[in-house]
Structure formats: structure tokens, C-alpha cells
Amino acid sequence: xxxxxxxxxxxxxxxxxLQAVLPADLAAACGIDLxxxxxxxxxxxxxxxxxxxxxxxxRRAALEAARSAGEIRTxxxxxxxxxxxxxxxxxxxxxxxxxxxxxxxIPLERPGRYSACxxxxxxxxxxxxxxxxxxxxxxxxxxxxxxxxxxxxIRRDLAASxxxxxxxxxxxxxxxxxxxxxxxxxxRVIQAIRVLSEPSAQAIDMRNITVxxxxxxxxxxxxxxxxxxxxxxxxxxxxxxxRRRQLMPIDGAHPxxxxxxxxxxxxxxxxxxxxxxxxxLAGQNDTDEDAACxxxxxxxxxxxxxxxxxxxxxxxxxxxxxxxxxxPAAGAPVPPAADAEGGIAxxxxxxxxxxxxxxxxxxxxxxxxxxxRYSGGGDVGAACGQLARAQDPAQRPGGRRASPRxxxxxxxxxxxxxxxxxxxxxxREA
Numbered sequence: 406x407x408x409x410x411x412x413x414x415x416x417x418x419x420x421x422x423l424q425a426v427l428p429a430d431l432a433a434a435c436g437i438d439l440x441x442x443x444x445x446x447x448x449x450x451x452x453x454x455x456x457x458x459x460x461x462x463x464r465r466a467a468l469e470a471a472r473s474a475g476e477i478r479t480x481x482x483x484x485x486x487x488x489x490x491x492x493x494x495x496x497x498x499x500x501x502x503x504x505x506x507x508x509x510x511i512p513l514e515r516p517g518r519y520s521a522c523x524x525x526x527x528x529x530x531x532x533x534x535x536x537x538x539x540x541x542x543x544x545x546x547x548x549x550x551x552x553x554x555x556x557x558x559i560r561r562d563l564a565a566s567x568x569x570x571x572x573x574x575x576x577x578x579x580x581x582x583x584x585x586x587x588x589x590x591x592x593r594v595i596q597a598i599r600v601l602s603e604p605s606a607q608a609i610d611m612r613n614i615t616v617x618x619x620x621x622x623x624x625x626x627x628x629x630x631x632x633x634x635x636x637x638x639x640x641x642x643x644x645x646x647x648r649r650r651q652l653m654p655i656d657g658a659h660p661x662x663x664x665x666x667x668x669x670x671x672x673x674x675x676x677x678x679x680x681x682x683x684x685x686l687a688g689q690n691d692t693d694e695d696a697a698c699x700x701x702x703x704x705x706x707x708x709x710x711x712x713x714x715x716x717x718x719x720x721x722x723x724x725x726x727x728x729x730x731x732x733p734a735a736g737a738p739v740p741p742a743a744d745a746e747g748g749i750a751x752x753x754x755x756x757x758x759x760x761x762x763x764x765x766x767x768x769x770x771x772x773x774x775x776x777x778r779y780s781g782g783g784d785v786g787a788a789c790g791q792l793a794r795a796q797d798p799a800q801r802p803g804g805r806r807a808s809p810r811x812x813x814x815x816x817x818x819x820x821x822x823x824x825x826x827x828x829x830x831x832x833r834e835a
Contacts, residue, residue: 421475422550423449424557425600435474441467443605449477450557450606480554485562486785493782496559497794500527500551504544505794506584508555509787510563518577519563520613523555524792525594526585531619533642534652535684535755537724537786537793538584546590552597556607578613582638584792587616588624598632611635617682619655620664629674637671638680638717639664643690644702652689665702669710678712682778684719684790685758692760696767703773716768716775720761722788725753 421434423445432442444463448455454477459465480498483505487494492512499505509522529536530543560576579601581587587594598614601607611634618624619640628635641661642652650656668679683699685691699716707713758764761777768775780789 421471422548423455423471423475423477424453424606425548425550425553425596426475427599427603428605431471431475435467435470437467437470438464442471445471446603447605453477453479453557453561478550478554480551480558482558486787488782488785488787490784491781493785493787494562495782495785495787495792496555496562498555498558500547506547506551506555507787507792507794508559508583509782509792510559511580511781513577515577517574519559519574520578520580521556521559521576522580522583523552524583524585525552525581525587525590529585530589531586531653531655533619533640533654535642535686535721535724536790538790540724541584541793543585546593547585549593549596549600552593553600553607556601556609560607576607576609578615579609580615580617582615582617582789584794586619586621588618588621588628591624591627595627595631598635602634615680617680619653620659620661621655622659622664622667625664625667625671629671633675636677636680637668637675638682639668640682640684641699642684643695644698645690645695648690652686665706668714669706672710672712676712679714680717681714682717682719682789684721685761685764686721687756687758687760689755691758691764693763693767696764697771700768700771700773704771716773717778718761718765718775719778719780719789721755721757722780722783722790723753723757724755724791724793 421431423431426434426446428439428442428446431437431446432439435442437445441464444460445455445468448463455468455472459468478501480500482496483499484497485494486496494510496508496510497505498508504527506524506527508524511520511522513519524547526546527544528541529538531539532542533539556576556579563574563576566574579598581594594616598611598616601609601614602611611632614632614634615636615638616628617638617640625637628637640653641649642656643649644661646656646660649661671677672679681703683690703714703716765775765777778789782788783791786792
């Protein structure tokens with residue numbers, strides 16, 4: 406029986422995306438020499454296209470074989486917004502199907518070095534109450550090339566920016582803390598990591614790549630087994646089980662104790678201290694009791710696994726209109742309301758805590774150190790928890806959200822932000 410012809414989009418997807426393939430895989434797919442494959446990958450990442458004629462260092466037959474097997478795809482830059490408050494820059498990219506994702510260029514402590522905060526999904530299924538992306542629901546996973554291309558385009562923009570020419574400024578690290586839960590898209594995220602760290606591609610040291618998760622144990626274990634140099638960030642929300650479940654519904658499927666067992670395995674296998682991200686919400690998770698529980702958990706983790714977690718406290722960044730009533734501390738957060746077009750209404754049920762220093766003092770008195778993460782770009786919606794983009798209603802399929810108690814363990818849902826810790830005064834190098 407003859408198969409129906411592929412649609413143009415499916416036919417394109419069947420071809421290799423040359424900026425998301427490793428040289429060894431390209432060589433095997435095209436039957437070309439590994440050296441030629443490395444040069445083709447390098448051209449894909451440096452130029453964003455294949456040259457019409459093969460350069461002197463590359464066999465013409467190899468170039469034509471790669472051209473026949475694949476293509477270099479790209480994303481459309483919809484918007485670029487530079488913060489007026491600090492050197493953060495937010496980008497909005499349109500995908501082939503019309504969906505839009507956001508990425509952020511983050512300045513590091515050493516001048517001329519930046520991290521690229523990238524998205525791994527269109528939207529987010531976990532519905533973490535304090536994250537704007539969680540209000541969107543999940544549309545789909547990103548392909549590996551769509552993840553890699555965010556970094557390549559940020560790198561290109563950086564080179565074109567004032568002071569970026571001549572290689573003085575560069576993308577030094579990558580943070581998987583944008584839209585989506587990276588470990589719910591683990592196959593493509595791991596492939597993207599391998600390409601980003603490939604010397605002939607983006608050449609980013611894996612030790613400068615951080616994957617941040619709401620807590621998917623099998624994905625955490627895959628990171629340790631497949632890309633052990635990569636660092637791990639975990640969003641906590643709260644360490645009190647009932648409260649965490651209200652703030653982060655994924656806790657109903659994967660309780661914090663189960664998640665921390667996987668985090669401990671990752672720490673022992675890789676030697677990397679995990680980063681625990683804790684977003685302070687006024688009246689929700691910022692009491693002395695909350696701090697004492699967090700300190701006790703950090704000490705217990707260190708005793709069990711021999712590595713102390715790095716506590717990163719994050720001041721809450723508004724994700725909707727100010728003035729909305731706060732949910733009661735004992736009750737579930739108010740769910741976001743839909744607007745007239747089916748999008749998310751500008752409702753912000755949380756407020757930034759005024760107890761940051763008091764919270765840190767309780768931690769310190771218990772012998773547990775912490776830092777306050779610098780989260781910039783708030784004036785352009787680029788700060789932690791703020792990434793969200795209304796999709797074109799004509800293009801947007803119905804988003805999916807995770808149930809607080811799924812019937813099956815959902816190792817496929819979405820993500821809160823998390824990143825290498827930064828001091829309050831200025832960004833720190835990843």
C-alpha cells in the first residue's frame with residue numbers, strides 16, 4: 406500500500422537540521438570524512454548557511470552530500486527588548502508553526518561574557534503558581550535545532566552589538582531556565598547540550614551549562630548518566646509538602662523527597678553541588694518556620710550525600726497586574742483567569758516578600774549559607790519567572806496542564822526558572 410505523500414513541513418522535518426547534528430553523526434549520515442563533517446558543522450554555526458561554493462579546506466563532494474541530506478533552519482526574531490535598568494536583553498523568536506518562545510541574554514560578572522537563557526518548550530504544563538510560563542499550558546516540545554538556534558542567534562546579535570565585535574564579547578554559558586521544563590523534553594535537550602558543547606559548533610564548556618527543573622527524577626538521573634559535566638538547578642517553591650504541592654502541582658506526582666533522592670544521586674555521580682532555587686512569596690513561604698525547615702533540609706541533604714546544596718533566594722518578580730488579592734497561606738493559589746480571547750488575564754496573586762534578610766538570618770543562624778540571585782531585566786519581562794508570550798490564537802492548539810495528582814507519573818511537564826546563583830549587587834559568572 407502506497408503511503409500518502411509527506412506535507413512540505415513533514416518533508417522538511419525529515420531532513421537533517423545541520424546546526425543540531427554532531428560531526429560524527431553527520432559523517433555517518435552523509436558518508437563523508439569526519440574532518441569534512443566538522444568543517445560543515447562549523448560553517449553552519451558560524452555563518453548560519455552553507456556557502457554556494459566549497460572553501461579550499463572542504464571537499465566539494467562533502468558539501469554537496471550535506472546539502473542533499475539536510476539544511477540550516479532558523480528562527481524569526483519577532484522582538485528584541487533591552488532593559489533600561491541593566492544589561493539584560495530579551496528576545497522573542499517565532500517558530501516555523503507560528504508559536505513564539507522567549508530567550509534572555511544575561512550579563513556575567515566578567516565583562517564581555519554572557520549566558521543565554523533558553524526555552525525548551527512552547528509553554529509549560531506544570532502550572533507552577535509563581536511562574537508566568539506556567540499560566541500558558543503546554544503546546545509542544547522544541548526540537549534540538551530550535552534550542553541550539555536560540556543560542557546561535559543570541560551570539561550573532563551579541564557580535565553585532567556595540568563592543569561585541571572582534572570576539573571580545575561571547576556567550577560563555579547556557580541556562581535551561583526559560584520557557585518549559587527541560588527534563589520533560591530530555592532527548593532534545595541532551596542533544597542540544599551535546600551540540601552546544603561540541604568544539605566545532607558553539608564550543609561552550611558543559612560545566613557552564615545549567616539545567617533547571619521543577620523536579621523530574623528520571624530526567625535528573627539521565628543528566629548524571631549522559632551529560633555529567635552539566636550542572637543541575639532545582640526549584641523548590643516550598644519545602645513544606647502541603648505548601649509545595651499548592652505552589653507546584655508536580656509535587657503530587659513526584660514528592661520533594663523522591664526528587665531530592667535523584668538530586669543526591671546526581672551530586673554524588675557528578676561531584677557538582679546542586680543549586681536550590683527558592684522564590685520568596687509574601688505570606689506564602691517566607692516565615693521563620695519556612696526558613697528553619699529549609700535549613701534543616703539542606704543540612705540533612707549534606708549529611709546524606711556529602712555535598713551541600715547552594716541555596717539561591719530569588720525575590721519574586723511580578724507576572725501580572727499588581728493589586729490582586731493574595732491567596733490564603735493555608736489554601737491553594739488563586740488560578741489565573743482567562744481573558745476575553747482565551748489568553749491569560751493579568752492577575753498576579755503574589756507579592757514580593759519584605760522578609761528576605763530576616764529569612765536569610767534564620768538560615769545563617771542554622772549554619773546554612775545563601776545568596777540572593779540577581780534577577781535583572783524586570784522592566785522588559787526578562788526576570789526569573791516572567792517569560793511568557795501570548796501565542797497567535799489562530800495558531801495555538803489548546804495548551805495542556807498537569808494535574809496535581811496525575812494518574813501516571815508525568816515525566817513530561819514544565820519548568821520554573823533556576824540558574825547559577827548571583828549576588829544581589831551584580832550578575833555572577835555561571
